[in-house]
Amino acid sequence: MKKNTFFGKVLIVGRTNVGKSTLLNQFIASNVSITSRKPNTTQSYVTGIYTSNVTQFELIDSPGVEISHKKYLNKKNLRNTYNLIQETNIIIFMITSFVWTSQEQQLLDYIKKNNDTYIVVINKIDKIKNKKSLLPFIFKISQLTENHEIFLISAKKKMYLEQILTYISKKLPISQHKYLNDVKTTCTKKFLTTEIIRETLINLLNQELVYAFTVSVSCLYQDKKKRYIIECLIFIKNIRHKKIIIGYKGEKIRQCCRISQYKLKKLFKEYIFLKIQVKIK
Template identity: 30%
Template sequence: MSTPEPTHRSGSVAVVGRPNVGKSTLVNALVGAKVSIVSNRPQTTRHRLLGIATFPEGQVALVDTPGLHKQQKRAMNRVMNRAARGALEGVDAALLVIEAGRWDDEDTLACNVLGDAGVPVILVVNKVDRLKEKAALLPFLAQVSEGRKFAAVHPVSALKRNGLQALAKDLLALLPEAPPMFGEDEITDRSSKFLAGELVREQLMRQLGAELPYSTTVEIERFVEEGELLRIGAVIWVEREGQKAIVIGKAGARLKEIGAKSRISMEKLFGRKVFLETWVRVREGWSDDEAALKAFGYE
């Protein structure tokens, strides 16, 4: 009597939550590679992006989304909210990511959006490592679960990769029996050119002041492979001349630092030598201009 083949599950899962709860860190941790940029600033993620997590038992296509937020002051905010909501179309399940010890109106908004989507939802309570009062975790889990239908609740630390094995197991159980959608070595549906632009933008989010990163975007003008070398030309777009001076810095010091750190990240991701050139240009009001956003690749 032959042993039945083990079941393989495969499907897509939306990763949803308010800004800055660690959605991208969670996606990277589950994928086992950096596919989504991270910083400690809200709304670092601006695009819908697929992270492909492959396990012996199955494959999960994780749809990383911009944080759902109430304020929609600019066209950029509206585009990001549309991308987050659009990510729910055709998914098999969803992860609602929240921060341990905190639930606010934007968490409720994200939860309600998922309720309307009609897919099974796992609540992921992230950043449990930062919780000062560990005894407060269980009452908090009971409080946020009350009156809400979650397929499972998982306290995790995406940054320290704690609790992810149990989460992956429950997640795979929600997916249909199906063959893999992607090759075993594939980690994202995005091009290397797109990822290069994101790595430059990550440094802008990390190195600039509180407001300025939201007035910047990155366009890759050149992406050429020369044997083992990648030649990349990146344009950093800002909205005003004064912002250009800030990004460049005194005697070009800040732009040099942004370029150097971006290049190191690119070499790590692409596994090859990178020659990176960066320029800063002005396009007034691009973040509140639907046509400009489309030209820069925003969905």
């Protein structure tokens, strides 16, 4: 007798820097969603594919929701996140310990009205020495979420992630798998390349320049020896920013190229030839 297979969509939502991208990467065992300690690193939706035996689901990493912070507010992303909340099978509402503001409450209120299949995930518990100190916070969240499941995890340390996977597996609808077992993401190689270079630059630059540049792939192909030949352009607003990104005698941009090339080699599992140019747009 043929076994039933299960397939669905799972959306990770929450404010910026709660660990959404790290959780996605850990679930699919691949670094397809970029991570950084700096705010609003994820600016586009990234979809990972988790497959295990009869279970498969699309895991969507959404940009951090900052409802009241005008500096980083992206109304289009906010609308897209709200639309996805209505469309996906399961919502992972991700927060960090002891942090519950009007932003979290507003997002929770929308989730409760539009999708009753949600869980609350409290991340970064590895940073809390006295775990008992979390009990009042957990009680508060349980009152607000009307007995929905609450999970305590550390995405970075891979602590207690299996419990979430077990929950998701039980809630997915019976459906045929949409992807082959070895597929990790729906993102194109060009998109992944721009994201990796952007991640590298974000981690190399000061906070003020995180949103001052864009990355574009002008050329990406494999030669006869299966090597990836990639040429990228970093567009910047003015000459001052260009000098900062290039660095003294070009050292900063060379460092960006070396680190990005190493990350791309790990991701694509082939030799990478990477060329990066910086231009004023």
